[in-house]
Amino acid sequence: xxxxxxxxxxxxWVVVSTERAKRPKDFLRTREKKVLPEYREDCPFxxxxxxxxxxxxxxLGDESSWKVRSVTNLFGALSMNTEHxxxxxxxxLSMGGFGxxxxxxxxxxxxxxxxxxxxxxxxxxxxMYKQRYIAMTRIxxxxxxxxxxxxxxxxxxxxxxxxxxxxATPIVPPQVRSRMEKAVHYFDMxxxxxxxxxxxxxxxxxxxxxxxxxxFVAFLPFAGASPFTIWLFPRRHTAYFAHIxxxxxxxxxxxxxxxxxxxxxxxxxxxxxxxxxxxxVKERGTEYFHWYISIIPRLTQPAGFELGSGMFINTxxxxxxxxxxxxxxx
Amino acid sequence: xxxxxxxxxxxxWVVVSTERAKRPKDFLRTREKKVLPEYREDCPFxxxxxxxxxxxxxxLGDESSWKVRSVTNLFGALSMNTEHxxxxxxxxLSMGGFGxxxxxxxxxxxxxxxxxxxxxxxxxxxxMYKQRYIAMTRIxxxxxxxxxxxxxxxxxxxxxxxxxxxxATPIVPPQVRSRMEKAVHYFDMxxxxxxxxxxxxxxxxxxxxxxxxxxFVAFLPFAGASPFTIWLFPRRHTAYFAHIxxxxxxxxxxxxxxxxxxxxxxxxxxxxxxxxxxxxVKERGTEYFHWYISIIPRLTQPAGFELGSGMFINTxxxxxxxxxxxxxxx
Numbered sequence: 001x002x003x004x005x006x007x008x009x010x011x012x013w014v015v016v017s018t019e020r021a022k023r024p025k026d027f028l029r030t031r032e033k034k035v036l037p038e039y040r041e042d043c044p045f046x047x048x049x050x051x052x053x054x055x056x057x058x059x060l061g062d063e064s065s066w067k068v069r070s071v072t073n074l075f076g077a078l079s080m081n082t083e084h085x086x087x088x089x090x091x092x093l094s095m096g097g098f099g100x101x102x103x104x105x106x107x108x109x110x111x112x113x114x115x116x117x118x119x120x121x122x123x124x125x126x127x128m129y130k131q132r133y134i135a136m137t138r139i140x141x142x143x144x145x146x147x148x149x150x151x152x153x154x155x156x157x158x159x160x161x162x163x164x165x166x167x168a169t170p171i172v173p174p175q176v177r178s179r180m181e182k183a184v185h186y187f188d189m190x191x192x193x194x195x196x197x198x199x200x201x202x203x204x205x206x207x208x209x210x211x212x213x214x215x216f217v218a219f220l221p222f223a224g225a226s227p228f229t230i231w232l233f234p235r236r237h238t239a240y241f242a243h244i245x246x247x248x249x250x251x252x253x254x255x256x257x258x259x260x261x262x263x264x265x266x267x268x269x270x271x272x273x274x275x276x277x278x279x280x281v282k283e284r285g286t287e288y289f290h291w292y293i294s295i296i297p298r299l300t301q302p303a304g305f306e307l308g309s310g311m312f313i314n315t316x317x318x319x320x321x322x323x324x325x326x327x328x329x330x
Numbered sequence: 331x332x333x334x335x336x337x338x339x340x341x342x343w344v345v346v347s348t349e350r351a352k353r354p355k356d357f358l359r360t361r362e363k364k365v366l367p368e369y370r371e372d373c374p375f376x377x378x379x380x381x382x383x384x385x386x387x388x389x390l391g392d393e394s395s396w397k398v399r400s401v402t403n404l405f406g407a408l409s410m411n412t413e414h415x416x417x418x419x420x421x422x423l424s425m426g427g428f429g430x431x432x433x434x435x436x437x438x439x440x441x442x443x444x445x446x447x448x449x450x451x452x453x454x455x456x457x458m459y460k461q462r463y464i465a466m467t468r469i470x471x472x473x474x475x476x477x478x479x480x481x482x483x484x485x486x487x488x489x490x491x492x493x494x495x496x497x498a499t500p501i502v503p504p505q506v507r508s509r510m511e512k513a514v515h516y517f518d519m520x521x522x523x524x525x526x527x528x529x530x531x532x533x534x535x536x537x538x539x540x541x542x543x544x545x546f547v548a549f550l551p552f553a554g555a556s557p558f559t560i561w562l563f564p565r566r567h568t569a570y571f572a573h574i575x576x577x578x579x580x581x582x583x584x585x586x587x588x589x590x591x592x593x594x595x596x597x598x599x600x601x602x603x604x605x606x607x608x609x610x611v612k613e614r615g616t617e618y619f620h621w622y623i624s625i626i627p628r629l630t631q632p633a634g635f636e637l638g639s640g641m642f643i644n645t646x647x648x649x650x651x652x653x654x655x656x657x658x659x660x
Contacts, residue, residue: 001409001411001412001426001427002407002408002409002427003424003425003426003427004424004425004426004427004500004501005422005423005424006423006424008421008423010504011504012504013501013503013504015407015408015427016427017407018427077332077345077347077635077643078332078345079331079332081331082331090531090534090535091338091527091528091531092335092531092535092552093335093336093338094333094334094335094336095333095334096331096333096334097331097332097333097334097345097346097348144639146634146635146638146639147638148633148634148635148637148638149634150633150634153631154631155631155633155634156630156631156632156633156634157633165634165635167635167639169639169641170334171334171343173343173639173640173641174340174341174342174343174639174640174641175638175639175640175641176639176640178508178640197421198421201420201421201422204420205420205422222422273633273634273637273638274634275634275635275637275638276638277638294637294638296637300486301483301484301485301486302486303478303480303485303486303487303603304476304478304479304480304485304486304495304603304604304605305407305476305478305495305497307478307603307605307624307626308476308477308478308505308603308605308606308607308624309474309476309497309499309503309504309505309506310503310504310505310506310508311499311503311504311505313407
């Protein structure tokens with residue numbers, strides 16, 4: 001037996017297994033412990049190898065003792081050295097791959113993950129996100145900026161040294177556009193921000209909330225599309241990630257670190273993607289959107305049904321997974 | 331350098347790597363040859379083990395020498411034993427997991443894949459799809475039917491014995507709805523079916539077409555979202571898969587088998603998903619939609635950028651991949 005649940009944010013129905021749902025512990029695949037060294041001679045992101053990442057864009061800290069570095073992604077999908085006008089050839093519409101792609105090296109140590117960092121070090125990563133975000137908005141032709149992190153091979157990364165990525169796109173991506181439309185529709189119907197309303201109701205229901213700080217709330221959304229999908233919402237209503245202030249950065253560092261620790265200890269360091277969802281650059285003043293963070297552990301593989309319908313099957317009950325994460329001792 | 335390409339069918343921009351694209355041969359990961367037996371005692375789909383799949387729904391052939399069997403998916407996400415009314419609790423909208431989920435066992439032999447079958451055997455699978463499709467449309471409350479096949483673990487299957495699946499849903503899935511909207515918009519703007527127009531232009535451009543038969547055309551779409559994504563379009567304009575006639579079934583069997591052979595020999599049996607995209611049940615008479623088959627080899631892993639934006643990065647140039655597949659000797 002199962003249940004379909006509707007996400008007010010994505011406008012999509014998700015199939016959530018209830019009776020046959022896997023128990024949270026079933027997702028714990030104890031893996032071979034891979035102990036990483038603090039430094040690897042062949043790692044382009046380790047200190048001493050800075051020449052392997054030409055095009056340092058920004059740095060927190062000194063050249064010889066940096067804390068976080070942002071560098072051009074040499075294999076980036078988009079680059080500034082191209083036109084961004086549309087080109088129509090018959091029915092075939094294209095444009096140059098204009099944009100930027102940066103890699104943010106999160107820490108000098110090869111094996112230092114957010115879960116183990118000092119709070120101030122996590123703050124520095126978020127500060128770097130903000131700094132680079134604002135810088136990218138100043139590029140003529142940039143419409144949207146995606147901040148994301150791939151942890152582990154199931155999440156699409158091959159480099160061990162902890163890093164995040166940022167890509168600025170010359171168009172508003174379809175998922176961003178579609179969520180904006182859903183939010184506008186909800187706002188027009190009710191006069192409320194759908195995200196503020198969701199947060200209010202999740203706090204009232206309590207059962208899917210996993211961790212609260214002064215300024216952020218982490219919860220498993222009612223209609224989460226995959227097992228252990230976590231949303232991290234700022235309590236303050238603001239559409240635009242770069243409007244985050246320093247108090248919020250300090251608070252988010254604690255919240256994010258705690259949530260990632262719960263995944264790390266509860267599910268034995270699962271592969272995951274993290275992404276920051278923000279309004280497109282030119283609509284930053286809007287009142288109907290609300291930025292937030294999605295953390296998506298890669299515990300299952302979307303298959304033909306998902307690809308053919310766009311509907312997801314979540315084989316874990318969000319309420320059970322939330323209870324499990326609340327209990328994880330860190 | 332790269333290019334953004336717009337899909338008229340999905341309404342989405344895809345980033346296609348051009349200069350830094352991988353060559354077709356880079357996707358060829360020669361794997362350990364796993365020789366499967368014709369029969370496995372512990373396989374629930376092998377002849378003699380029919381009691382392990384209670385709930386045979388339909389069968390081509392005799393009980394003791396069946397050709398294709400359809401059985402209830404014991405682990406199906408949806409089932410008929412539930413309500414399908416909506417339930418609203420505060421802002422949280424849900425409904426029972428109403429629907430059906432069937433498994434189609436494609437052949438009695440454990441190791442017999444479409445690529446190696448006789449044409450008549452492939453026809454039987456397609457006939458079974460059609461028979462089950464029509465039967466599912468007769469269930470009150472069914473809105474859409476998804477036919478799909480998962481081949482290999484990257485494509486989300488764990489059972490070796492070749493099989494397809496069908497799921498009937500109580501709602502129109504979001505991706506189906508969104509493609510219908512795009513097609514209506516195109517029809518309203520131009521008076522043409524966007525699929526017929528796409529087919530016409532792909533045939534004119536030639537460079538992405540990989541195989542043609544009398545009644546079907548296989549090509550790599552201009553804005554394919556991932557490497558080697560193949561579309562198989564019927565030439566005859568019809569929205570509804572179940573309107574396929576027997577001449578088309580015979581023709582499709584040859585086309586589908588050939589295309590899958592090209593993947594099998596060209597890329598060493600890659601994991602893939604196949605899905606049949608058709609109009610929802612109650613709109614079968616519409617003139618603006620066109621059913622088709624998508625074949626999606628699972629050669630790359632979507633990561634944080636894709637999850638955070640809904641935009642895909644295709645690291646292979648469709649024109650190059652098509653040329654490669656055309657050359658594959660079968």
